[in-house]
Amino acid sequence: MLLRHTPKEVKEREGLTINPAKTCQPIGAMYAALGIHGCLPHSHGSQGCCSYHRSTLTRHYKEPVMAATSSFTEGASVFGGQANLLQSIETIFAVYDPDIIAVHSTCLSETIGDDLQQITKKAKDDSKIPEGKYVIYASTPSFIGSHITGYANMVTGMAEQFSVSTGEKKDQVNIVAGWMEPSDMREIKDISKAMGAKIVLFPDTSDVLDAPQTGKHEIYPKGGVTVEELKSTGDSKCSLALGCISAEPAAIALDKKHKVPFETLDMPIGLSATDRFIMSLSKAAGVKVPAEITAARGRLVDVMADMEQYFHGKKVALFGDPDQLIPLVEFLLDLNMKPVHIVSGTPGQRFEKRMKEVLVRAPGANFKNGLNADMFLLHQWIKNEPVDLLIGNTYGKYIARDEDIPFIRFGFPILDRIGHSYFPNVGYNGALRLVEKILSVLMDRQDRTALEEKFELVM
């Protein structure tokens, strides 16, 4: 057994986290920053942070993930990291010539109290930032929240630090992407285009982390939200935040700074959440829903109806990130499945409240988030009440194999399969893909374990 020491009996833990269902803030900030065109993310801390984040993102995307580090040594840790950051800014602009450097902090620089606002201001005052170039920052202490918090903080940083209001409103809607894949961001843009809605999507990692093979490495690939677009977000008529944890803070920042009203939505994963997104976008952008979107929805519902017998009553265990889990659980309920165990390492009352609202339709489901809500606990829950399906990131494969559970990779990180960066989970097409995946693993299981006389040709 791969996880041979995991006992069935659940005992409360307070000190020890085992097999976490989260990671730390800075990697989220790095991912978000890659969604700005011409931006080099910069990790203000020890080299290891940057190396670990780049490695994890690279394994997930199988793509170049460029980022620099302040390379703290013991001296910097004692005397402060200002000199390291100033040197970094100088080196990066000279050697790599980005339009923007997006600096995020780490537990190290936060513990010693480095003030990124003050240091970046000093860089500007000392003329270390070339004309027309930018350095933005986000405070991302690893000892608060999770990678999702770090993503939200960097997205908020880009909104706050770039947005301007010219006094003249633009006929456009901001869409703040919660932590989703480049494929999902591309799908949001495609849906908006189909609806004729003018949007600014940020961040946008499509055409960055799914770049084509051309024989040339582009350190700043074609994609990413541009500075001009980010500036214009202050003039947009409203914002739609796709995710109450990872996207809403940026929308709030724009409201506070430029009075851009916002609506917070669940990430459009599954039927109901996509319905709400389409309705809200239609209203916000003042456009009608075109027939092709209605048809896409119809195709999804058609499959859900035709295959309903295979979903009904199937027990599901899930782990992952709040803004993805909430609509996914809702979708499983729409499919008549039974989410029974859910964990997420990401803390937050908003998350708990929203998940509990969704789980009203799933009485008795186990749900825990925040401290000690880890995959060890999830595994123990599964041992106590077995499930038919496990959904989560690649680390779930150890539980899936030990307990022999059909497994769908979903979330971050996915280290052992491709597809997540190319095929969306959001929108009706994304939901159809999820339905196909769920059906495939459940039916493969049936095909593998059915008695010979019960082996079905047609399913």
Next chain:
Amino acid sequence: MEAKIHLPDPSLIKEELINRYPAKVAKKRSKSIVINDPETIPEVQANVRTVPGIITQRGCSYAGCKGVVLGPTRDIVNITHGPIGCSFYSWLTRRNQTRPENPTDANYITYCFSTDMQEENIVFGGEKKLKQAIQEAYDLFHPKAIAIFSTCPVGLIGDDVHAASREMKEKLGDCNVFGFSCEGYRGVSQSAGHHIANNGVFKHMVGNNNTPAEGKFKLNLLGEYNIGGDAFEIERLFEKCGITLVASFSGNSTVGAIENSHMADLNVILCHRSINYMGDMMETKYGIPWMKVNFVGAESSAKSLRKIAEYFGDAGLKARVEEVIAEEMPKVKAIVDEIRPRTEGKTAMLFVGGSRAHHYQDLFTELGMTTVAAGYEFAHRDDYEGREVLPNIKIDADSKNIEELKVTADPVLYNPRKSEAELEELKAKGLEINGYEGMMKQMASKSLVIDDVSHYESEKLIELYKPDIFCAGIKEKYVVQKMGVPLKQLHSYDYGGPYTGFEGAVNFYKDIDRMVNNPVWKLIKAPWEKENTEALEASYGA
């Protein structure tokens, strides 16, 4: 030694590599970029701070300590004391394979343990939570050992992981608990973490069990981490030859084996950089000599087995080693003869590790390929220039912060396995006893040696040399491949391997052949993007 292929003028290339840098950076980098001369061995600046912002391959001390050295031992519960990230990123990502004898034997490699420090722990201290975590780990698993790894904030807020470990060790009674001050900011790279790990393992584990080890030819395997099953292949060869492996540091190892390792009669070192401290300390305290060997490459493996036999000086062992080599080599030769015509004359670059960039050159040589440029990510001058430069290495502030253990001969257990005269005799026979000649003596004249290569330099090198293959790690993998050059990961082996010994050599030859001759590299341009596209002409089927 001159390279068989034509190399571009290296001084011009060096110029190209640094001319975009700000003056100070250029000056610093130029000392780490050296045109090789295997006869005179020029000095390479190494193990110095990376220029902030330059985009380095390097990681941190924690990665070197927990990730590299301690990670592979299966029955230690390794608890990371810090915010969640460090434990998460080092969870199963180094492919340290392990093979417990029984299905119920302890194996915690698949688990990730962390104290998940929160803001209140940073403000008010995290020792209480750490002790609680140790207690919970003990209650759940009753492991033989629990190791604690400090992340950056731990040192800054003054948590004493060593005191907490001592207290818990005493409290628990039957569990060895010890801590490592391997905060990420220590030193300039993973290398500091290796040293810290060596110190801790030596202090807290080696020597805990004095039961004499069984076997006639007993050795420890140092600096082999069983990535992709490398240690399994070496274990297979030892077993075939009748050599007893007492302990491995640390691939496929157990606490029990490491505690008993001082009962061996020889330490063989594979990765000099990460484990040479252990070799030195065990020699001083127990009188066990260490010898540099290399099991990467078929010829090198054969040579290393012969050296081991020579060390033990036993005619029977020597004969058995020759039999094993005679048995293994023909299979390797058959494969290499088949593949070599397709790899001959091709070029490679290796920028990785503290040892791999040297030893993997042997495999490329066996394929008839030339290494045109190489360098380490976190090595020291001795890994480039050979250990004879050790007395001349200036100890800077960053190295001074890493503890040097004061080791003396053990009053009871010190037992020199060989006399000074015997060791001198073995050295005269070419055995690298307590020595390592480094990478540069083996590399062609005019090849480039670059320490801590930056992203900018790597891209330039590829542009200028157009190598047939580039060897580095995951962060570089897809950058280089986007340029149309295959990249072989030499940390994770692209999830393949093993690459050690005879079977490993065959695996490597096949992988390199597949990579450099893969048709995909010719498919990058769409037909309409190719130059000299002929005008579209109508054609009709006959």
